[in-house]
Amino acid sequence: MSALQRVMCVEDDADIRMVVEFSLGTVGGYEVRCFPGGQAALAAVDEFRPDVVLLDVMMPGLTGPETLQLLRQRPVMQGVPVVFMTAKAMPDEVESLLRHGATGMIVKPFDAMKLPADVRLFWEHGRAPGAA
Amino acid sequence: MGVPPAPPEQPAGEAAAPVLSDAARARFAVLRERFVAGLPARWQELQSSADPAARESMLHRLAGAAGSFQLPQLGAAARHAEHCCAAGGGAALDEALALLRLRLEEAGVTVR
Numbered sequence: 001m002s003a004l005q006r007v008m009c010v011e012d013d014a015d016i017r018m019v020v021e022f023s024l025g026t027v028g029g030y031e032v033r034c035f036p037g038g039q040a041a042l043a044a045v046d047e048f049r050p051d052v053v054l055l056d057v058m059m060p061g062l063t064g065p066e067t068l069q070l071l072r073q074r075p076v077m078q079g080v081p082v083v084f085m086t087a088k089a090m091p092d093e094v095e096s097l098l099r100h101g102a103t104g105m106i107v108k109p110f111d112a113m114k115l116p117a118d119v120r121l122f123w124e125h126g127r128a129p130g131a132a
Numbered sequence: 133m134g135v136p137p138a139p140p141e142q143p144a145g146e147a148a149a150p151v152l153s154d155a156a157r158a159r160f161a162v163l164r165e166r167f168v169a170g171l172p173a174r175w176q177e178l179q180s181s182a183d184p185a186a187r188e189s190m191l192h193r194l195a196g197a198a199g200s201f202q203l204p205q206l207g208a209a210a211r212h213a214e215h216c217c218a219a220g221g222g223a224a225l226d227e228a229l230a231l232l233r234l235r236l237e238e239a240g241v242t243v244r
Contacts, residue, residue, distance in 0.1 A: 018163055019197070022163055087192065112201075
């Protein structure tokens with residue numbers, strides 16, 4: 001079983017990006033790259049080759065679901081779990097977001113100390129069988 | 133084609149918080165202080181904005197960030213104000229903003 005190493009985070013809020021970088025980088029020990037929007041993430045995804053992607057839902061420009069749709073067209077993203085981050089977790093919205101092909105959801109605010117373990121669980125659950 | 137099993141909405145099980153090094157704790161404290169230092173400006177921006185959508189967005193961001201910086205009461209107050217804003221404002225929003233101001237002061241923020 002390969003190791004979880006690289007986490008991509010797409011989030012327009014600079015404060016949340018800062019917490020995610022601390023949490024997953026300093027606490028979790030992962031290589032983290034945060035991007036302020038979908039276009040920047042799409043420009044970097046082929047080179048970064050994330051093992052898992054955290055994706056904000058409400059962003060200016062490309063929304064989270066739109067970004068996910070475009071990410072899924074990239075060969076490097078085949079079998080890579082994508083987890084939405086949202087403050088609004090009403091059941092119908094959760095169902096709608098999961099239908100877009102996400103592995104799960106992380107509700108904001110999140111616990112910065114526990115986020116690395118949560119991300120690992122999503123990665124273990126969501127990655128494609130036999131993925132490198 | 134079979135139906136794949138439903139993914140979890142949240143990870144199964146309660147993840148234990150890791151034991152942090154002193155350096156990591158210090159790093160988080162610095163980030164938190166930086167966030168708190170920016171709160172007076174956020175409050176001013178919130179107070180001066182006449183656009184309900186912009187206010188709602190500001191409150192939404194504040195709610196998400198405050199909670200993640202381990203300021204849950206401030207985050208909850210911001211979330212309540214966000215909901216009041218979305219519901220049309222009025223007296224409920226005024227009350228929610230008064231509570232938010234109180235939570236800011238409790239967090240050590242000087243607001244005018």
